[in-house]
Amino acid sequence: xxxxxxxxxxxxxxxxxxxxxxxxxxxxxxxxxxxxxxxxxxxxxxxxxxxxxxxxxxxxxxxxxxxxxxxxxxxxxxxxxxxxxxxxxxxxxxxxxxxxxxxxxxxxxxxxxxxxxxxxxxxxxxxxxxxxxxxxxxxxxxxxxxxxxxxxxxxxxxxxxxxxxxxxxxxxxxxxxxxxxxxxxxxxxxxxxxxxxxxxxxxxxxxxxxxxxxxxxxxxxxxxxxxxxxxxxxxxxxxxxxxxxxxxxxxxxxxxxxxxxxxxxxxxxxxxxxxxxxxxxxxxxxxxxxxxxxxxxxxxxxxxxxxxxxxxxxxxxxxxxxxxxxxxxxxxxxxxxxxxxxxxxxxxxxxxxxxxxxxxxxxxxxxxxxxxxxxxxxxxxxxxxxxxxxxxxxxxxxxxxxxxxxx
Amino acid sequence: xxxxxxxxxxxxxxxxxxxxxxxxxxxxxxxxxxxxxxxxxxxxxxxxxxxxxxxxxxxxxxxxxxxxxxxxxxxxxxxxxxxxxxxxxxxxxxxxxxxxxxxxxxxxxxxxxxxxxxxxxxxxxxxxxxxxxxxxxxxxxxxxxxxxxxxxxxxxxxxxxxxxxxxxxxxxxxxxxxxxxxxxxxxxxxxxxxxxxxxxxxxxxxxxxxxxxxxxxxxxxxxxxxxxxxxxxxxxxxxxxxxxxxxxxxxxxxxxxxxxxxxxxxxxxxxxxxxxxxxxxxxxxxxxxxxxxxxxxxxxxxxxxxxxxxxxxxxxxxxxxxxxxxxxxxxxxxxxxxxxxxxxxxxxxxxxxxxxxxxxxxxxxxxxxxxxxxxxxxxxxxxxxxxxxxxxxxxxxxxxxxxxxx
Numbered sequence: 001x002x003x004x005x006x007x008x009x010x011x012x013x014x015x016x017x018x019x020x021x022x023x024x025x026x027x028x029x030x031x032x033x034x035x036x037x038x039x040x041x042x043x044x045x046x047x048x049x050x051x052x053x054x055x056x057x058x059x060x061x062x063x064x065x066x067x068x069x070x071x072x073x074x075x076x077x078x079x080x081x082x083x084x085x086x087x088x089x090x091x092x093x094x095x096x097x098x099x100x101x102x103x104x105x106x107x108x109x110x111x112x113x114x115x116x117x118x119x120x121x122x123x124x125x126x127x128x129x130x131x132x133x134x135x136x137x138x139x140x141x142x143x144x145x146x147x148x149x150x151x152x153x154x155x156x157x158x159x160x161x162x163x164x165x166x167x168x169x170x171x172x173x174x175x176x177x178x179x180x181x182x183x184x185x186x187x188x189x190x191x192x193x194x195x196x197x198x199x200x201x202x203x204x205x206x207x208x209x210x211x212x213x214x215x216x217x218x219x220x221x222x223x224x225x226x227x228x229x230x231x232x233x234x235x236x237x238x239x240x241x242x243x244x245x246x247x248x249x250x251x252x253x254x255x256x257x258x259x260x261x262x263x264x265x266x267x268x269x270x271x272x273x274x275x276x277x278x279x280x281x282x283x284x285x286x287x288x289x290x291x292x293x294x295x296x297x298x299x300x301x302x303x304x305x306x307x308x309x310x311x312x313x314x315x316x317x318x319x320x321x322x323x324x325x326x327x328x329x330x331x332x333x334x335x336x337x338x339x340x341x342x343x344x345x346x347x348x349x350x351x352x353x354x355x356x357x358x359x360x361x362x363x364x365x366x367x368x369x370x371x372x373x374x375x376x377x378x379x380x381x382x383x384x385x386x387x388x389x390x391x392x393x394x395x396x397x398x399x400x401x402x403x404x405x406x407x
Numbered sequence: 408x409x410x411x412x413x414x415x416x417x418x419x420x421x422x423x424x425x426x427x428x429x430x431x432x433x434x435x436x437x438x439x440x441x442x443x444x445x446x447x448x449x450x451x452x453x454x455x456x457x458x459x460x461x462x463x464x465x466x467x468x469x470x471x472x473x474x475x476x477x478x479x480x481x482x483x484x485x486x487x488x489x490x491x492x493x494x495x496x497x498x499x500x501x502x503x504x505x506x507x508x509x510x511x512x513x514x515x516x517x518x519x520x521x522x523x524x525x526x527x528x529x530x531x532x533x534x535x536x537x538x539x540x541x542x543x544x545x546x547x548x549x550x551x552x553x554x555x556x557x558x559x560x561x562x563x564x565x566x567x568x569x570x571x572x573x574x575x576x577x578x579x580x581x582x583x584x585x586x587x588x589x590x591x592x593x594x595x596x597x598x599x600x601x602x603x604x605x606x607x608x609x610x611x612x613x614x615x616x617x618x619x620x621x622x623x624x625x626x627x628x629x630x631x632x633x634x635x636x637x638x639x640x641x642x643x644x645x646x647x648x649x650x651x652x653x654x655x656x657x658x659x660x661x662x663x664x665x666x667x668x669x670x671x672x673x674x675x676x677x678x679x680x681x682x683x684x685x686x687x688x689x690x691x692x693x694x695x696x697x698x699x700x701x702x703x704x705x706x707x708x709x710x711x712x713x714x715x716x717x718x719x720x721x722x723x724x725x726x727x728x729x730x731x732x733x734x735x736x737x738x739x740x741x742x743x744x745x746x747x748x749x750x751x752x753x754x755x756x757x758x759x760x761x762x763x764x765x766x767x768x769x770x771x772x773x774x775x776x777x778x779x780x781x782x783x784x785x786x787x788x789x790x791x792x793x794x795x796x797x798x799x800x801x802x803x804x805x806x807x808x809x810x811x812x813x
Contacts, residue, residue: 022702026695033691066512066523077514077523077585104477104485106661113659115486117477251521253514280685283443284692287436291699294432298706 005319009326012299023295024335027379030285031339032346035367035375037281039347041274042371043364049267057260058095058227059133060234062088062220062241065253078245078253079216087240088222093233095225096129098122099217101203103210108175109164116176118210120203121153129223134195141170141185144202150209152181155196156189179209230258285378288335289386296328296390300397307394308402317395324391325384332383336376343367343375415727419735422707433696433703434743437786440693441747444686445782446755449772451682453759456773457599458671468503469667470638472496472628472645475660486661487624495652496628496645501636506530509614510626513607516583520572526584526607527627528614531555538595548578548593555610559589563597564604564766571605584609585617599769638666696743697793704736704797715801716809725802732798733791740790744783751782 013020062084064076082099089097101120106113121144122130130136136143144153158168168174172183176199190196206212224233237256247253300307307320347365354363423430472492476483488507497505509528514521531553538544551560565576576582580591584607598604615622632641642664650660708715715728755772762770 018705019702022698022705026698026702029691029695029698033688037688065514065521077512104483106659108659113656115475115477115661248519251516251519253521277685277688280443280447280688281691283439283689284695287439287692287695287699290432290436290439291695291702294429294436294699294703297428297432298703 005322005326008323009330012303013327013330016299019295019298020331023291023331024338026288026291027285027332027335027382028339028342030281030288031336031375031379032342033281033284034278035340035343035371036346036350036365037277038274038371039343039365039367040351040363041270041277042368043347043351043366045267045270045274046366047364048270049263057258058224058230060222060224060230060237060256060258061262062222062237062254062256063218065255076218079218080220080254082215082217084241084244085217085220087244088220088237091233091236091240093225093229093236094222096126096223098126098130098221099203100219100221101206101212101216102218103206103212105177105210107199109168109172110166112164114163116199117197118176118199118201118206118212120206120212121200123203130221133221133223135190136195137188138170138185139188141183143185143187144200146202148184148202149205150179150181151184151202151205152176153185153187153200154183155187155198155200157196158199159186177210234258285382289332289382292328292331292383293386293390295331296324296387297393299327300324300390300394303394304397304402307397308399311397311399312403320397321391321395324394325387328387328391329380329384332386333376333380335383336379339379340372340375344372412730415731416734419731419738422711423735423738426707429703429706430739433700433739434746436696436699437693437740437743437790438747438750440689440696441744441782441786442750442754443689443692445748445751445778446758446772447682447685447689448778448782449751449755449774450758450770451679451686452775452778453771453773454678454682454769455675457769457771458675462667462671468632468634468636468638470630470632470642470645470664471667471670472630472649472662472664474626474662484621484624487626488628488662489625490623492649492653492662493625493628496630496649499641499645499648501633501641501644503631503633505628505630506532507625508627508629509611509618509621509624511618511621513585515607517572517576517580518574522571522605524605524607526609526614526617528609528611528617530611543598544596546594546596548591550593551608551610553610554612555592556613556616557587557589558592558610558613559584560593560595560608561591562595562604562606562608564601565591566594570766587617597768599767601766604766638668642666642669693789697789700736700739700790700793701797703739704732704794705800707735708732708797708801711801712804712809712812715804716806716812719804719806720810728804729798729802732801733794736794736798737787737791740793741783741787743790744786747786748779748782 062080064078064080066076085097085099088094099120099122102117104115104117107116121127123146127144127146131143138153139156140159141153144151152174154168154174157163161167168183168186170183170185173180174183175181181201187195187198187200201210207214222233222237224230234256238252241254241256242249242252245253310320344367347367351363351365472488474483474486474488476486490507493505493507496502506529509526511526512523513526514523529551531551545560546563547566548560551558559582561576564570565572568575576591576594578591578593582589582591589609595608609617632638645664646660649662649664650657653661655661718728752774755774759771762768
């Protein structure tokens, strides 16, 4: 019985081939646009969010409040003081806390100059924790040691020719603020500008040569003992800082955040942009749906006589409805299937071209199985939704009238 | 000939009316796309106009010198311009006026609320210069005066409820800026973006008293060119001379000079590219609509095969038939275009209101006549174009075959 429905539906679609194709083209253009845009957007979101260094679930960062548009700490109004580090470390539940200093200056190599940013590496036993937290590994040379007084470790971007016209290798000499430093190592590529473009130095090197102020800490990184208690620890740190800096609840001039929370807020912004673009692309699907509706109304009109005959020999309203419903659903789904295939080609093709042309790793496509399945279901639903009214009209036709009406 | 044309037009319109539902759906599909494109382009043009007005009113004679650095220019404490640099540039031929500005992030407290934004410290002589440069005015209270020490003028958004602070501030309110007491003496008018409208302004002296550690470290220098001097050439000249003055080698400058035109241009390019991408995406829906119209027209040709045969039998030429069908689809496009523009106008106006509510009053749509005509014409062309193939098929039918067709 059901097989019959499908057979009849396919036969009618096959009979008016041109119209069927045109209707499906309408759907697949829309689906291809939506799939490729969502795929590219998803790829971009993943690429951006993976730009973040620290990603442990047991880490908190403490910063002074300010206008955070540059490197951490650069817009702080009332910077954190270094005595806070020890006080935070004494809080119950805190495993380790250390200060991070961030500073900027000029860098020269191969007779080219750029402005770079320097990040401190804590010394002693906190060094290992920092390296683990940021998942640092040397690609060339080695990471810093306590006795590296004028040694630096560079982010991976410096090993490429783009920055200085020639890649820096470990063992090279580099000029920072008009002083010679030795590059002891290059960090493995992270795909993240915060690490790939950093210049890491020992804390003491920064105090001695970059004139970084020991008392003005840019970020305090806190590792908690048990990640389940991270919220508790966060509250305790906030309480301590309120007391130390003499501010009331709601007037904090500092922020304690988990990297996870920062990431989530960034991701929701990106999501909003993606949503807006998707909505504009969805417009074309709506138009495709209207095309289905149009085709189906025409089909009902043309087959008035056929419907009359079917009803005369005993077809029920529901039978007629199902027939037309299947037809429109099929239009949607096949259009959707072709659209998904085209969308995949577009998304990965554009990403490949974009990467070649712009050399940016941010351009990548990510089409998940969920997206494919969702798009397929969506196109089927689209076909059926826009087919409901025509099918309903067909099912409600009066057999006598429809037999007479037809020429 | 003219009479025949009139008949053809009447005949086309009658046919469209006869299949109201189908015509309606075809029109609907094209008007959706036109609505989206019209609304998007009107925003793009609105921003373009805003920038043109600013460029025209502020005069293209302004130049800016900013230190390089990481993050926001002027905020990186390791890179700045000194009074000595400013005095040096002032002596360069072609420079009319020059003023240094301080630019730092600050904490503003009012009662038990606190916010963080930029504070700008500037010479009172440069106020007019500055307001011209940003195309703003005093909204309430008064401007800063020479010698104002504990007085602050705030951006427009501090006047609004629940924008920055829950309660709006007013002239005479006492606030705390970086821990020091200040009196609010005035507010600037709206710039139209949340950043600039949240700024705080002090006199140079007040800033230096608040931050003695930054005295002589300017984050921003604004200058104007003498009449008849090309700002871009002047920018190059300043770059070269200041580089030598600061003892920096070519390509290793720690500052950059930009003309107002450059800034506007960069901003304009970004906006246009973003808008262009959105319009391209919206264009996809017009392609789909054109496929729909094509579909409708093929069906119409099929249904009227016999009619076409009769018309041809009584003397209609191929071009008459071609005209009839192309005109039909063109009308579908035209009507869709007109309704689409109307709807687009409504959508864009609502969008503009929403943007203004959110603090982006510079995001306002513009509806020049050429956009309106252009969109309607475009819709007509899309309609007629989509009808071309079906119309050709109709016109090529042999009258004998067409008459025989059931």
